[in-house]
Amino acid sequence: MSLRTFSRGGVHPPEHKLSAGNKIKELPPPEIVVIPVSQHLGAPAKVLVNRGEQVKVGQLIAESGGFVSTNIHSSVSGKVLKVDEFMDSSGYRKMAVQIQVEGDEWLETIDRSDDLVRNSVLPAEDIRKKILEAGIVGLGGATFPTHVKLMVPQGKTAEYLIINGVECEPYLTADHSLMLERSEELFSGIQLLMKGLGVEKAIIGIENNKPDAIEKMKKVVEGSRIRVQGLKVKYPQGGEKQLVQALLKREVPSGGLPIDVGVVVFNVGTALAVYEAVMKNRPLIDRVVTVTGKSLKKPSNFLVRIGTPVSVLVKEAGGLPEHTAKVINGGPMMGKAFSTLDIPVVKGSSGILLIDEQEARRKEVKPCIRCTKCLSVCPMGLEPYLLMNLSEKSLFERMEPEKVLDCIECGSCSYTCPSSRPLLDYIRLGKAEVGKIKRARKAV
Amino acid sequence: MNKFIVSPSPHTYTGESVPKLMYGVIISLLPALAVSVWFFGIGMIIVTFVSVASSILFEYLIQRYILKVKPTHLDGSALLTGLLLAFCLPAIIPFWMVMIGALAAIGIGKMTFGGLGNNIFNPALVGRVFLFISFPVAMTSWPEPGQWMHYTDAVTGATPLGLMKEGLANRTVGEIMPELPSFLHLLVGRTTGSAGEVSALALLLGMLYMMYRKIISWHIPLTILATVAVFTGILWLANPDRFADPLFHLLTGGLLLGAIYMATDYVTSPMTRKGMIIYGAGIGIVTVLIRVFGAYPEGVQFAILIFNGFTPLINKFVKPLRFGKEVKHG
Numbered sequence: 001m002s003l004r005t006f007s008r009g010g011v012h013p014p015e016h017k018l019s020a021g022n023k024i025k026e027l028p029p030p031e032i033v034v035i036p037v038s039q040h041l042g043a044p045a046k047v048l049v050n051r052g053e054q055v056k057v058g059q060l061i062a063e064s065g066g067f068v069s070t071n072i073h074s075s076v077s078g079k080v081l082k083v084d085e086f087m088d089s090s091g092y093r094k095m096a097v098q099i100q101v102e103g104d105e106w107l108e109t110i111d112r113s114d115d116l117v118r119n120s121v122l123p124a125e126d127i128r129k130k131i132l133e134a135g136i137v138g139l140g141g142a143t144f145p146t147h148v149k150l151m152v153p154q155g156k157t158a159e160y161l162i163i164n165g166v167e168c169e170p171y172l173t174a175d176h177s178l179m180l181e182r183s184e185e186l187f188s189g190i191q192l193l194m195k196g197l198g199v200e201k202a203i204i205g206i207e208n209n210k211p212d213a214i215e216k217m218k219k220v221v222e223g224s225r226i227r228v229q230g231l232k233v234k235y236p237q238g239g240e241k242q243l244v245q246a247l248l249k250r251e252v253p254s255g256g257l258p259i260d261v262g263v264v265v266f267n268v269g270t271a272l273a274v275y276e277a278v279m280k281n282r283p284l285i286d287r288v289v290t291v292t293g294k295s296l297k298k299p300s301n302f303l304v305r306i307g308t309p310v311s312v313l314v315k316e317a318g319g320l321p322e323h324t325a326k327v328i329n330g331g332p333m334m335g336k337a338f339s340t341l342d343i344p345v346v347k348g349s350s351g352i353l354l355i356d357e358q359e360a361r362r363k364e365v366k367p368c369i370r371c372t373k374c375l376s377v378c379p380m381g382l383e384p385y386l387l388m389n390l391s392e393k394s395l396f397e398r399m400e401p402e403k404v405l406d407c408i409e410c411g412s413c414s415y416t417c418p419s420s421r422p423l424l425d426y427i428r429l430g431k432a433e434v435g436k437i438k439r440a441r442k443a444v
Numbered sequence: 445m446n447k448f449i450v451s452p453s454p455h456t457y458t459g460e461s462v463p464k465l466m467y468g469v470i471i472s473l474l475p476a477l478a479v480s481v482w483f484f485g486i487g488m489i490i491v492t493f494v495s496v497a498s499s500i501l502f503e504y505l506i507q508r509y510i511l512k513v514k515p516t517h518l519d520g521s522a523l524l525t526g527l528l529l530a531f532c533l534p535a536i537i538p539f540w541m542v543m544i545g546a547l548a549a550i551g552i553g554k555m556t557f558g559g560l561g562n563n564i565f566n567p568a569l570v571g572r573v574f575l576f577i578s579f580p581v582a583m584t585s586w587p588e589p590g591q592w593m594h595y596t597d598a599v600t601g602a603t604p605l606g607l608m609k610e611g612l613a614n615r616t617v618g619e620i621m622p623e624l625p626s627f628l629h630l631l632v633g634r635t636t637g638s639a640g641e642v643s644a645l646a647l648l649l650g651m652l653y654m655m656y657r658k659i660i661s662w663h664i665p666l667t668i669l670a671t672v673a674v675f676t677g678i679l680w681l682a683n684p685d686r687f688a689d690p691l692f693h694l695l696t697g698g699l700l701l702g703a704i705y706m707a708t709d710y711v712t713s714p715m716t717r718k719g720m721i722i723y724g725a726g727i728g729i730v731t732v733l734i735r736v737f738g739a740y741p742e743g744v745q746f747a748i749l750i751f752n753g754f755t756p757l758i759n760k761f762v763k764p765l766r767f768g769k770e771v772k773h774g
Contacts (some may be wrong), residue, residue: 009769013456091450172454241767254768326449332456339450359456360449366462366519367561370663371710373460376717381766383715386759403766411454418460419561425452 003208005232006242009379011412013235013333015209016301018292024181026303027316029101030078032183033307035061035229035429036423038402039347040137041144042068044095053076053080058107058283061097064132070145074095075285075305077105089329089346091127096344097305108117110282117279118188127132127196129280135284135347139269140164140175140238141330141347146274148197149264149421159262161194161202162247165217166231166238169188172351174288175268177301179206181214182272183220189275190226196274202226203247204268207233233375235333236410240265242379269350289313293354295321304345308351309439311341325360328353333411366419374413375424380406384413384423391430397437399430407431445622462560466520466654468659472650473527479633484535485592486641492530494539498546501528507553513559521560525549528568528705531640532698532745533575536587536598541579548574565752569745576745586636603631604636607696609741610687616685630695633674641701642692651704660708663720666702669694671728679736687736699731702744712752719755720761726751 004242007032038044045062053117055061055074061071078101085093092196106112116249120127148253152158166173179186180298194202204221207212208230218228230239231246241252250261266274269287277281285306290407292299297318304313310327320341330350382403390399411425457632480488497503504517529549549571557563576583584606584646586596587636602610604624611620625635633643641647672693679687696705701748707713707727714723 011458013458016697052583157509245767251768254766256768316652324448326451326455328455331451333454335453337448337450337455339448353455355455362451362460363457366560369465369521369710370713370715371461371465372715374717375764378764379767381764383764385715406767409453415454415456416458416460418458418462418465420457420461422452424454428452 002231003232004246005234005377006237006246008381008413009377009412010236010242011377011415012233013170013415016171016294017173017176018171018207018294018296019111019290019301020172020176022299023343024176024177024288024301024303026040027108027305027308027312029104029305030308030312031101032098032309033076033101033305034098034309034344035072035075035084035307036086036094036344036346037062037072038094039072039143039306040065040070041142042070044182045069045072047083047097049080049083049097051083054078055080056105056107057097058110058285059119060283060434066150068145068148070137070147071133071283071373073283073285074099075137076101076309078102080084087340087343089336089343089349093278111280116184116188118135120192120278122278124196125320127192130278131196131274134282135275136273136277137284137348138267139273139287139346139350140267141334141348141350146270149266150193152197152259152264153344156259157262158197158199158259158264160248160264160327161197161199162258162263162409163202163204163268164214164238164240164243164265164266164335165206165210165268165345166243167210167296168233168238169333169335169351171292171353172331173292174290174301175352176210176213176434178268178272178328179210179217179290183273185216186268186271187220187224187226188279189271189273191224193266193271194225194275199264200225204228205231205237205247207231207237208236209233210232218379236379236408236412239379239408239410241408247377284347285343287347287349290351293321293324293352293356295323296354297321306347307344309341310343311343312346313352314341321356323357324354325357326355328355329332333415334431345397363420364423365421368419368421371418372386373416374416377412377416379410380408382407384427387430388421388423388426391426391433396430396433399433404430404434446453463520464521465659466524468656468657469524469705470520470527472653472659473531473640475629475638475646476531476643476706477527479646480531480535480639483589483633483642484587484639485594487535487587487595487598490539490595491533491535491537491542491639492527494542495533496523496526496548498530498543499523499550500549502550503555506511507559511555512683516560519560523545523552525554525567525571529571530699531705532572532638534583534586534614535639536594536596536600537575538581538587538596541575544578551714558674561711561720562755563711565710565749566706569706569749572745573749586638587699588636589642590752601636603697603741604635604692605735605741608692612686617683618651627691627695635750638698638701639699641704644700647700647704654704661717661720663717664713665703667724668707668728668731669699669723671725672699672732675729675732676736679722693735697742698734698744702731702748704726706745706746707751714755714758714762716764717760718764719758722762723751723755726754
């Protein structure tokens with residue numbers, strides 16, 4: 001039987017899942033945390049606490065700043081040192097709450113026991129409300145507020161819930177370890193999401209390089225309306241549009257969302273957070289982060305409080321290797337590089353990847369020889385070489401009809417280019433400029 | 445505090461490079477080179493060496509002293525152009541003509557357009573056609589195979605395509621065929637012709653290697669060959685006395701070399717799979733038109749150059765299948 005996958009393009013980078021099979025290790029709260037108030041797509045949350053105030057674990061410290069926004073909770077107990085701008089993974093200084101940790105005192109409403117709770121009696125509306133209150137966002141890295149995704153727009157219907165357990169980025173193993181170690185809770189979380197969304201059918205998509213996770217999840221969901229589907233290993237299968245196509249052979253229209261073809265997609269980490277929020281009253285205050293790299297002593301999967309400095313994680317994983325030249329938030333294909341270890345883990349941090357000097361530097365850019373590789377790997381059927389040429393010459397208005405806005409920024413084109421051309425850099429520039437042109441057109 | 449390199453994603457690369465691709469093509473040409481040296485001996489060695497050395501030298505000189513840019517003469521592309529040019533010359537052509545051909549290939553074919561990646565026409569073919577027009581006699585004096593030590597005084601003869609073209613003026617295909625090399629000889633390369641295009645087997649082997657290494661896809665070469673086979677097949681079925689059979693057309697002349705190595709040149713061929721098929725079919729049709737109805741016995745070189753000219757147009761109008769249908773937003 002040939003395994004399912006998406007139809008156009010794709011690449012297969014070497015895997016390096018160094019931390020696979022390592023049990024999730026829970027890290028104690030650090031001495032100081034910095035909790036940014038914009039850890040999600042949409043408007044930043046509004047700060048509710050002041051300097052000197054005492055807070056508990058799970059306490060709301062910033063509330064949703066609009067429709068597409070969400071709540072932020074304290075991940076530790078202690079004293080608010082500062083409400084100020086701090087550098088986050090974007091490289092810019094942004095509003096955050098800095099807390100000095102004192103003890104580990106949790107809000108009493110939070111159920112901290114390991115008891116598994118299943119079969120919620122809550123109506124869909126209450127499930128959605130709890131998710132909104134708990135500040136849950138997509139934990140795959142896109143950080144779109146989960147409660148917004150659960151509100152199906154008028155005129156559209158959700159038929160399927162898809163759970164993204166693909167984890168197609170090389171190196172990352174956070175989702176893999178969740179599926180192995182927290183499968184029962186995940187099952188419950190998926191059922192809650194199905195109820196919140198009002199769908200009867202759910203599919204968990206997992207790439208075939210994680211046979212143990214496929215087996216485990218299959219066993220857990222047996223007898224339910226949830227199906228586990230193994231997928232051929234191919235990047236970027238974790239992309240929403242690619243995953244929907246791989247599992248259901250439905251193509252999300254250009255400029256559209258999965259809901260346009262009756263599907264809503266959530267990451268496995270999100271499903272777990274939903275379980276904890278709804279069944280345990282526990283807001284999103286920690287997450288599993290893979291800390292990895294070829295020279296790192298102990299590549300690991302850590303359960304980390306939000307706001308913990310990355311330097312603490314690296315120390316726990318055996319310390320910073322000598323020739324580290326690049327630190328990446330996420331995987332090597334789509335992750336963001338940052339300049340210092342002095343930034344906090346946020347809701348969207350799926351992994352910390354350390355890269356050595358010889359791999360970190362970009363190679364000299366050579367002329368395009370039109371080898372067609374970028375075109376054949378593009379999962380969206382675009383022409384990266386052409387988009388880069390247009391962007392380089394500032395011919396932005398010609399990029400819109402070439403569908404530049406469909407680019408999902410997976411980086412397959414730059415990855416594969418034998419001339420080391422920075423295709424994605426120029427395409428991103430083009431996307432930004434086309435966005436400006438579109439907004440200007442609307443304003444007229 | 446540590447300061448790390450910050451650059452946008454992706455942060456990992458395949459390790460593929462232009463020289464690696466070029467040397468991959470060069471490796472795939474080695475069987476054909478070996479067969480040519482076996483049949484044409486010292487002449488082939490001299491022509492190949494002069495062509496490759498002068499292509500690299502001219503690339504260096506033009507970049508260094510005329511264009512004043514960093515020379516890229518060792519990236520494999522000039523070597524490949526030189527090799528391909530040598531492959532489409534008679535093994536007994538005077539060495540100074542080879543040098544002129546290399547100058548035309550690199551100078552006119554490549555550098556006037558801005559070097560690697562910017563040329564519209566295949567440089568080796570530009571060199572070949574330049575020589576073909578400038579020195580028609582030398583360019584059609586084909587040595588008979590099996591003359592190891594001869595360079596300038598070899599016995600020459602017409603190519604199978606040339607014999608067919610002349611013969612058809614007053615005889616039928618059936619009467620001409622006995623004078624031509626057998627299909628077995630055409631397959632291994634024991635025939636008169638351009639040094640590197642004689643052995644069909646060696647060229648097909650090279651094609652398989654390039655496909656295995658994913659340097660080229662099947663779309664261009666197989667479309668050309670299939671189009672030629674179908675077109676000549678129809679003619680042959682209509683009148684077997686007037687038209688040679690498809691196998692004869694596939695195995696003779698520069699068709700295989702052209703289809704596998706010239707038409708697949710990255711820079712001058714279309715980007716999309718659909719575009720490649722249109723381009724391949726066009727080359728196949730024009731090749732047969734020139735061979736069968738035109739003034740020259742051989743047509744693939746002109747067909748490829750003509751369709752090189754169409755490549756930008758094909759790229760403009762033939763788009764890949766985009767993901768997702770259009771959606772209208774209120």
